[in-house]
Amino acid sequence: MWLRCLNATEAQEIIPEVHSGLCGAHQPGLKMKMKIKRLGYYWSVMMTDCMKIAKSSHQCQVHGEVLHHPPNVLHPTVASWPFECWGTDVVGPIDPPSSKGHWFILAATDYFLKRAEAIPLREVKAQHVLQFLKNQIVYNFGIPHKIISDNESAFKSTKINNFVRRHGIDWRYSTIYYLKANGLAEAFNKTLVQILKKDLGLKQKELA
Structure with missing residues (x-):
């Protein structure tokens, strides 16, 4: 023109x-x-x-919109095959808790297939994380090449370090200054919370 x-x-x-x-x-x-x-x-x-x-x-x-640029260049996490890389995180505390007293949900999401595994917990400690990794991930899908998590104390312990070293897993922690580095796990957590809210809302209507 x-x-x-x-x-x-x-x-x-x-x-x-x-x-x-x-x-x-x-x-x-x-x-x-x-x-x-x-x-x-x-x-x-x-x-x-x-x-x-x-x-x-x-x-x-x-x-105007405030843009939050990271201080360094971001490196996207790209998985080359299924169950190679998992992102894990803890949802909670959930109030009110479940009927069995579960306050937390420990979840892990595969970066390739976007498959998610989750279990409810009353408390989250290193032994719970190890049991979850063994039963839900290693025994079902094999030993992962990489695991990404935040800096919660349950993910940073001697038991976790020994487990990672023994199986040759590359465990990486998202920086406390940029928690969105573990974005896939955060996205699943958001979806999980929305599902729970909808389901609990339906239960409350049925009880009413």
């Missing part, structure tokens, strides 16, 4: 209207430039002018 080339005066009339006019959405500089080009206008320094308007807008600075 042919674009109409604007002079400086016309450009200064177009930018505020596109940015905060009747149909303006207070878009950032790059999106504002693309919108102006779709409307059929162009001038040589339109990107610079759009960025300047977006940065000088008070509403955009106050209500």
